[in-house]
Amino acid sequence: MAPHGAITGVNGSLITVAFAAPVRRYEVAYALRDGLRLKAEVVRIRGDRADLQVFESTAGLRPGDPVEFTGELLSVELGPGLLGRIYDGLQNPLHELAEAGGVFLARGAYRPGLDPDQSWPFTPALRPGAVVEAGDTLGQVPEGRFAHAIMAPFDLAGRHRVCEIVAPGTYTLADTVAVVEGEDGVRRPLRLGFRWPIKRAIRLWRERLPPVEPLITGVRILDSLFPVALGGTFCMPGPFGSGKTVLQQLTSRHALVDIVIIAACGERAGEVVETLRDFPHRPDPQTGRALIERTIIVCNTSSMPIAAREASVYTAVTLGEYYRQMGLQVLLLADSTSRWAQALRERSGRLEEIPGEEAFPAYLESTIAEFYERAGRVRLRNGSIGTVTIGGTVSPAGGSFEEPVTQATLKAVGAFHALSRERSDARRFPAIDPLESWSRYRGIILPERRERVRRLLARAHEIAELMKVVGEEGTSLADFALHLKAEFFDAVFLQQNAYHPVDAATPRARSEAAFGLLQEILETELVPGSREEARDFFVDLRRRVLDWNLLPWSAPACVAGLAEIRARWRSRVEAAARTAPALRRALVETDLDSSCRRARRMRPEAPEDAVHADHADATAGEERAGEAPAADETLEEEPPKPTDEYDALDDR
Amino acid sequence: MRWTTDSIRRIAGNVIEVQARGVGYGELALVSSPGAAALAQIIRLDGDAVFLQVLGGTAGLSSGDSVRFLERALEAPFTPHLLGRVFDGKGEPRDGGPRLLEATVPVGGPPVNPVRRLKPSRMIRTAIPMIDLFNSLVESQKISIFTVAGEPYLELLARIALQADAEVIVLGGMGLRYDDYLFLRDTLESAGAAARTVAFVHTAADPVVECIAAPDLALAVAERFALAGRRVLVLLTDMTSFCDALKEVAIVMEQVPSNRGYPGDLYSQLAARYEKAVAFEGAGSVTLLSVTTLPGNDITHPVPDNTGYITEGQYYLQNGRIEPFGSLSRLKQHVNAATRADHRTLMDAMIRLYAGYQETLEKRAMGFALSPWDGKLMRYGTLFEARLMDLGVAMTLETALDLGWRILADCFAPAETGIGSELLADFWPREEAGRA
Numbered sequence A: 001m002a003p004h005g006a007i008t009g010v011n012g013s014l015i016t017v018a019f020a021a022p023v024r025r026y027e028v029a030y031a032l033r034d035g036l037r038l039k040a041e042v043v044r045i046r047g048d049r050a051d052l053q054v055f056e057s058t059a060g061l062r063p064g065d066p067v068e069f070t071g072e073l074l075s076v077e078l079g080p081g082l083l084g085r086i087y088d089g090l091q092n093p094l095h096e097l098a099e100a101g102g103v104f105l106a107r108g109a110y111r112p113g114l115d116p117d118q119s120w121p122f123t124p125a126l127r128p129g130a131v132v133e134a135g136d137t138l139g140q141v142p143e144g145r146f147a148h149a150i151m152a153p154f155d156l157a158g159r160h161r162v163c164e165i166v167a168p169g170t171y172t173l174a175d176t177v178a179v180v181e182g183e184d185g186v187r188r189p190l191r192l193g194f195r196w197p198i199k200r201a202i203r204l205w206r207e208r209l210p211p212v213e214p215l216i217t218g219v220r221i222l223d224s225l226f227p228v229a230l231g232g233t234f235c236m237p238g239p240f241g242s243g244k245t246v247l248q249q250l251t252s253r254h255a256l257v258d259i260v261i262i263a264a265c266g267e268r269a270g271e272v273v274e275t276l277r278d279f280p281h282r283p284d285p286q287t288g289r290a291l292i293e294r295t296i297i298v299c300n301t302s303s304m305p306i307a308a309r310e311a312s313v314y315t316a317v318t319l320g321e322y323y324r325q326m327g328l329q330v331l332l333l334a335d336s337t338s339r340w341a342q343a344l345r346e347r348s349g350r351l352e353e354i355p356g357e358e359a360f361p362a363y364l365e366s367t368i369a370e371f372y373e374r375a376g377r378v379r380l381r382n383g384s385i386g387t388v389t390i391g392g393t394v395s396p397a398g399g400s401f402e403e404p405v406t407q408a409t410l411k412a413v414g415a416f417h418a419l420s421r422e423r424s425d426a427r428r429f430p431a432i433d434p435l436e437s438w439s440r441y442r443g444i445i446l447p448e449r450r451e452r453v454r455r456l457l458a459r460a461h462e463i464a465e466l467m468k469v470v471g472e473e474g475t476s477l478a479d480f481a482l483h484l485k486a487e488f489f490d491a492v493f494l495q496q497n498a499y500h501p502v503d504a505a506t507p508r509a510r511s512e513a514a515f516g517l518l519q520e521i522l523e524t525e526l527v528p529g530s531r532e533e534a535r536d537f538f539v540d541l542r543r544r545v546l547d548w549n550l551l552p553w554s555a556p557a558c559v560a561g562l563a564e565i566r567a568r569w570r571s572r573v574e575a576a577a578r579t580a581p582a583l584r585r586a587l588v589e590t591d592l593d594s595s596c597r598r599a600r601r602m603r604p605e606a607p608e609d610a611v612h613a614d615h616a617d618a619t620a621g622e623e624r625a626g627e628a629p630a631a632d633e634t635l636e637e638e639p640p641k642p643t644d645e646y647d648a649l650d651d652r
Numbered sequence B: 001m002r003w004t005t006d007s008i009r010r011i012a013g014n015v016i017e018v019q020a021r022g023v024g025y026g027e028l029a030l031v032s033s034p035g036a037a038a039l040a041q042i043i044r045l046d047g048d049a050v051f052l053q054v055l056g057g058t059a060g061l062s063s064g065d066s067v068r069f070l071e072r073a074l075e076a077p078f079t080p081h082l083l084g085r086v087f088d089g090k091g092e093p094r095d096g097g098p099r100l101l102e103a104t105v106p107v108g109g110p111p112v113n114p115v116r117r118l119k120p121s122r123m124i125r126t127a128i129p130m131i132d133l134f135n136s137l138v139e140s141q142k143i144s145i146f147t148v149a150g151e152p153y154l155e156l157l158a159r160i161a162l163q164a165d166a167e168v169i170v171l172g173g174m175g176l177r178y179d180d181y182l183f184l185r186d187t188l189e190s191a192g193a194a195a196r197t198v199a200f201v202h203t204a205a206d207p208v209v210e211c212i213a214a215p216d217l218a219l220a221v222a223e224r225f226a227l228a229g230r231r232v233l234v235l236l237t238d239m240t241s242f243c244d245a246l247k248e249v250a251i252v253m254e255q256v257p258s259n260r261g262y263p264g265d266l267y268s269q270l271a272a273r274y275e276k277a278v279a280f281e282g283a284g285s286v287t288l289l290s291v292t293t294l295p296g297n298d299i300t301h302p303v304p305d306n307t308g309y310i311t312e313g314q315y316y317l318q319n320g321r322i323e324p325f326g327s328l329s330r331l332k333q334h335v336n337a338a339t340r341a342d343h344r345t346l347m348d349a350m351i352r353l354y355a356g357y358q359e360t361l362e363k364r365a366m367g368f369a370l371s372p373w374d375g376k377l378m379r380y381g382t383l384f385e386a387r388l389m390d391l392g393v394a395m396t397l398e399t400a401l402d403l404g405w406r407i408l409a410d411c412f413a414p415a416e417t418g419i420g421s422e423l424l425a426d427f428w429p430r431e432e433a434g435r436a
């Protein structure tokens, strides 16, 4: 019989329990009341008392109520059938709960995370006699578009010999598909699925690799200036209403990855409903199949029990790590990590721990860092490469990035996408601040070029600030032109219309092509005849590029349209050069510049933006090549650029 | 068995501590002093020490008063006779009518399973251009009016309530001034809406802690009406008073405050209420419109800050107008694709130009020479404020859209608006086209 305890105190979601037999930290227990079994987790042990956080409302619990300890750490089920599901933070499937319990989430109602009755066509990959370790592939079942690897349980200790393995056929999760024998002589039955504790990272890989491949999100400002890497981490802090959730929703639809896991953590239920109702009808940009087939939603929305909020992010990352073991590219999007931090704060307060800054517990920073450390690009034992990328939103109190959660997160991530109230108020979406944000990863644009553009934008910002003090007339014509150019670049490239079918996501090749032209525009010094004339010119050019942005990339007019805009710009520059010989290239002499120029001398019409294959692993780009015409036929003419996988890490 | 105890060990703030056994977390008790009885709720259990929050406040309580446990949680009256009635923050009649205890519903019930929610899709037309055109209100939305004392927020609340075409209106008043309550009541009455309204009103004269229950009662009743298929509109004013009451209780319970004295769970407390806004599959809906007065007119104050992170937008009411900046309806994109082809684009373009006008105003304030472009922006901003922002304006969405184009055409050349050529071709006012 399970060891028992009895409640001695109730304080919000926390109960104190007197126990006799030993209990473990993070062990699952159930508080029993009125025939209900309320799931809880041991969070602290002191003497003969344990403090448990209950994943349900504690209403009605009273001292003396029995508590049943299970001995098992809080775990999830791993196996085929996770994709397309929507779970609560403890992996209860919400559709099944609704079928059983109706409109409301009834207390104490739990359902298995995987359907035990669903049958799967299993193809074994091993024969009796083979030797397996934890994580080794036994066979596979088809799950949507993936060959879902059936693996030896991750907690299988040591080497095991396969004694029996079933013939190809249809099996359920309850069936034994193999029997293995360990060096201890014990025979163990293996099934299609198994359990794993969510707070323990899955580390069954051969080596961790640097995250050097870009993850294409379709968001231009990210892909070009503040890229995300497969296996990397990024965070998105911003005040309320600045566009964090919309940006994550866009990314969850358009990101070029295999699997997206959405962790809706302590935010609005309505936002989950949008995804839920939308994804079954929306095509996956890579395969055209329903997007829901590559998605898992884990949600613990703001009015669901607070204690399960913390569990929800761990549940999500554990599911991600599981699919990574199959050599897949997984993207985990967590919205919002601040709500998880607040749940920690609430619990810590009830435990009467010594509070740190803004009453957050002292271990906030290490907890956040540990979580993001579960991201990564790894080489598996079979040689294939899998990644888990983690992106989390942060909801800073008062919108100030000085607060503890933002600061702790900044130390843990590789890219920082700062959303600003100023930009969202002015409807400049996505409201990512190009001056505050940064990324340590290598993207589709060479780091040097990114840095040059960033510097120009910073300079233009200074000019704009200066103009507030000295007025337009106090700035030189050249400075004023740079200001206009930066505004133009912002309007036609950095901003993107999330609600336009074409503009919502920009394919890699298109971003590269547009960035190339726009960088040329930014960097070519242009001294206009007058301020008004310059403004008129850019108003017209802006309209042209905005119209171009709405043309589908596959439309034949698209490539021609870009060339037309380029021609228009160059003739304007030439006209200015004729009238005022002030035109010159204001580039810092770098190897890159001279190599670009060399390339141009070889093919006079080759624009600088044709610099393309700037890193070795351009696979993500190749995947996209099929759906759109090549940006520019001069692309192939580019000499390959030498790359160093590791310089992604020091680009900052 | 009903446990009774006749000694109160500790009285501090609105919280008392007694010794009792066999009582459950969250349950109610009746604290009886000679000639008076107050409702109290269990907020912590530690061995046989029971901490209760006294809803009527602890003023005048004696250590010798008796406490009787009721073995039930807080409930709201729910019968067909509810409409037209007014209750206080404990659910007791405030209008002299009968107590309606024959049927009740528990408050603070479990959350709705997200998969049983519907995606909001019905626009509520208010005839206020700053709402309909720029931040459309949607059925089942939760949204707050951010404002300060002295602004006509109750007028705005009432105006939206009457336009909203709701089948049931539930009013939750927290710290409401009695005059304000009378104003709301009379406005609803004169429009013939009183008979479909039920109110739970805690006034500024009542004990502070009573106002914690008022939104819960209102929302529990609203949820029931919605489950019965009604379109319900809940009005909650003022949520800042609710938060201040939470703060008071937290301090008495010696919780470590997280930010300016407010408890760390303020977000979750607010979310538990606001998330009651819902559209049910196969039944009605709850739309939630609240008022949040900004202490010190500071939007970063914990109350508006947490609210903004929870609600699906806010109307920022300042100087008698709904400001385009700071105002937001997060659900607008669910409805404004289907209104008219130009709605979204016009909305964004007009706000972007209005941002430009604000910059020009700053320039002018600094005494700089204004360029011809600034001149256009000045003209635009002035027209925009007078003809669209003024709260006196009432017009349909379609009229407002047409007016928007007209204002643009009055001030700018088509390309200067940043609007795509296709829409310009379709919507740019014809008679102005030659001029621009």
Ligand SMILES: Nc1ncnc2c1ncn2[C@@H]1O[C@H](COP(=O)(O)OP(=O)(O)OP(=O)(O)O)[C@@H](O)[C@H]1O
Binding pocket: A238, A239, A240, A241, A242, A243, A244, A245, A246, A247, A267, A395, A429, A430, A431, A496, A497, A498, A499, B308, B309, B310, B328, B329, B330, B331, B333
């Ligand atoms: N890329 C975008 N394009 C157009 N509109 C946007 C974009 N991003 C955000 N918005 C607008 O801003 C609103 C708020 O965005 P969102 O809900 O993503 O904010 P948030 O940062 O997640 O806020 P919170 O922290 O409160 O959840 C959206 O409902 C939409 O109207």
Ligand SMILES: [Mg+2]
Binding pocket: A244, A245, A246, A267, A335
């Ligand atoms: Mg959000």
